[in-house]
Amino acid sequence: MNVTWTLPDGSTKTAMVAEGTNLMEAAVANNIPNVVGECGGCLSCATCHIIVDPDWAAKVGDVGDFEDAMLDATEAERGDSSRLSCQITMSLDLDGIKLIVPVPE
Amino acid sequence: MTIWTPTDDGHADLTDHDTFTNGAPHNTFARLRRDDPMHWTEWDGGKGFWSVTRHADILELNRQSDLLSSAQGIRIEDQSQEEYMARRTFQETDPPEHMSTRVKVAKAFSKQVISGFEDDIRSLCVDILDSALQAGTFDATKMIARELPMRMLGRILGTPEEDLPWLVDKGDALMANTDPDFTDHVMDKLETDEYRLMPFNSPAGAELYKYADTLMERKAAAGDTSGILHMIRQPGPDGKCINEREFKNFFCLLVAAGNDTTRYSLAAGMHALCHQPELLGQIKEGSVLDTAPDEIIRWASPASYFRRTATRDFDMHGNTIKAGDKVAYWFISGNRDETAFDDPFRVDLARTPNKHLSFGQGGPHVCLGMWLARLEVRILFQELAKRIKSIEPAGEAKFLRSNFVSGIKNLPVTVQLT
Numbered sequence: 448m449n450v451t452w453t454l455p456d457g458s459t460k461t462a463m464v465a466e467g468t469n470l471m472e473a474a475v476a477n478n479i480p481n482v483v484g485e486c487g488g489c490l491s492c493a494t495c496h497i498i499v500d501p502d503w504a505a506k507v508g509d510v511g512d513f514e515d516a517m518l519d520a521t522e523a524e525r526g527d528s529s530r531l532s533c534q535i536t537m538s539l540d541l542d543g544i545k546l547i548v549p550v551p552e
Numbered sequence: 553m554t555i556w557t558p559t560d561d562g563h564a565d566l567t568d569h570d571t572f573t574n575g576a577p578h579n580t581f582a583r584l585r586r587d588d589p590m591h592w593t594e595w596d597g598g599k600g601f602w603s604v605t606r607h608a609d610i611l612e613l614n615r616q617s618d619l620l621s622s623a624q625g626i627r628i629e630d631q632s633q634e635e636y637m638a639r640r641t642f643q644e645t646d647p648p649e650h651m652s653t654r655v656k657v658a659k660a661f662s663k664q665v666i667s668g669f670e671d672d673i674r675s676l677c678v679d680i681l682d683s684a685l686q687a688g689t690f691d692a693t694k695m696i697a698r699e700l701p702m703r704m705l706g707r708i709l710g711t712p713e714e715d716l717p718w719l720v721d722k723g724d725a726l727m728a729n730t731d732p733d734f735t736d737h738v739m740d741k742l743e744t745d746e747y748r749l750m751p752f753n754s755p756a757g758a759e760l761y762k763y764a765d766t767l768m769e770r771k772a773a774a775g776d777t778s779g780i781l782h783m784i785r786q787p788g789p790d791g792k793c794i795n796e797r798e799f800k801n802f803f804c805l806l807v808a809a810g811n812d813t814t815r816y817s818l819a820a821g822m823h824a825l826c827h828q829p830e831l832l833g834q835i836k837e838g839s840v841l842d843t844a845p846d847e848i849i850r851w852a853s854p855a856s857y858f859r860r861t862a863t864r865d866f867d868m869h870g871n872t873i874k875a876g877d878k879v880a881y882w883f884i885s886g887n888r889d890e891t892a893f894d895d896p897f898r899v900d901l902a903r904t905p906n907k908h909l910s911f912g913q914g915g916p917h918v919c920l921g922m923w924l925a926r927l928e929v930r931i932l933f934q935e936l937a938k939r940i941k942s943i944e945p946a947g948e949a950k951f952l953r954s955n956f957v958s959g960i961k962n963l964p965v966t967v968q969l970t
Contacts, residue, residue: 485913485914485918485922486615486914486916487913488615491651491654491917492918493658513652513789515789516658516788517658519659519662520658520662521664522662551663551664
């Protein structure tokens with residue numbers, strides 16, 4: 448299964464990601480800039496902020512209450528399809544998903 | 553040149569606070585990482601405990617808060633349920649309860665909001681340095697490292713300037729409750745049972761409780777609903793509020809943890825500058841400013857360990873850890889792990905990546921104040937480097953008597969101004 452990130456410089460990077468891996472871990476494993484995951488995916492730091500391509504937004508599920516609160520603590524501005532990537536787990540439905548790495552002002 | 557060489561014999565007693573008065577026992581940690589990575593310590597002072605010393609193992613376990621809980625205490629000392637409930641903060645809770653409290657203040661401590669303090673911090677640094685450096689020879693922990701986080705804390709809490717030295721003395725009495733320089737109630741020497749329901753078994757906890765009451769009454773009378781002390785008392789996304797006792801413990805936590813960790817990072821950084829003279833030039837030149845804070849904070853490792861408690865049996869490195877066993881993550885050891893860092897006993901201000909564990913990275917309790925700490929460290933060293941040609945030791949650096957907080961409490965230095 449593939450994930451494609453649009454990087455801050457406008458280029459894209461595609462990587463194979465195994466089912467069950469969360470998308471923060473996938474980004475860190477692939478050295479995607481600006482996706483850090485300081486808390487290891489425990490919803491405590493907001494450093495794995497990602498913008499889901501609007502075409503994929505419906506497929507990644509809803510934002511939980513705590514995630515919603517933490518999304519107010521991201522470094523780059525929150526957008527309509529902003530998510531904490533540690534809260535999205537790779538599945539067959541998400542094969543080919545496109546993500547945009549947010550750029551802080 | 554070496555900044556500092558550990559002197560322990562490789563078999564130091566990790567429960568003995570005196571062990572740490574010569575600096576952390578890194579020969580012991582190196583041996584444990586190599587030969588005994590899940591190490592059992594029998595202890596006269598309470599139940600024995602496991603020590604996790606490898607970087608990879610700490611990361612592996614730290615994120616598993618369902619297996620290793622914070623909700624039975626986070627220091628090696630045992631707590632009764634009554635003591636735990638009386639003294640706990642959100643540091644001593646697990647998800648999702650932990651999140652319920654944390655999200656209320658997460659934005660206030662976010663990188664974006666904290667970066668708004670840059671000008672404030674710079675102006676404090678300029679004040680502090682201009683006053684300290686003119687002495688030529690002085691205690692850099694007392695005159696510089698202690699001052700900056702203390703004054704920033706005042707801005708964050710909204711406390712009057714004149715109260716700050718008192719607050720920081722009380723915070724020290726809590727955090728450094730095993731060092732006679734900071735408290736008359738040395739925890740492992742005197743009977744502190746009278747204060748067992750107070751934060752850190754300390755009478756300073758009672759004084760800080762009283763101060764918090766007065767401060768909040770004053771704020772209420774003035775109609776002041778700004779700041780984190782207000783935010784933390786609001787309902788979370790799940791509608792839950794913390795109780796009065798938890799609020800006061802949170803206040804104590806801010807006063808204590810918001811102070812000494814950054815202080816000891818700044819002190820360790822200045823100590824490193826004394827013994828690795830090339831560092832000052834690198835900071836002056838400016839190219840390492842983005843990476844230097846994390847390296848200085850790795851080097852300092854102010855929080856030596858945090859403890860968890862196993863919720864069920866599990867096996868690791870040939871040992872069975874039983875439900876109820878205490879497990880200490882020695883971040884200070886993980887930060888010197890040869891398999892995670894090239895030349896870990898050398899300060900490399902350009903180190904990238906720098907996967908240090910000083911903030912408890914990789915778990916739900918990752919330091920709330922990490923962006924503030926990084927910013928304070930960056931600006932202090934930037935402003936310091938502008939003002940001095942050299943910094944040298946002017947006497948022996950003295951380490952705190954504590955296995956919990958690692959820090960240089962006295963750092964005599966001589967500087968030459970530019």
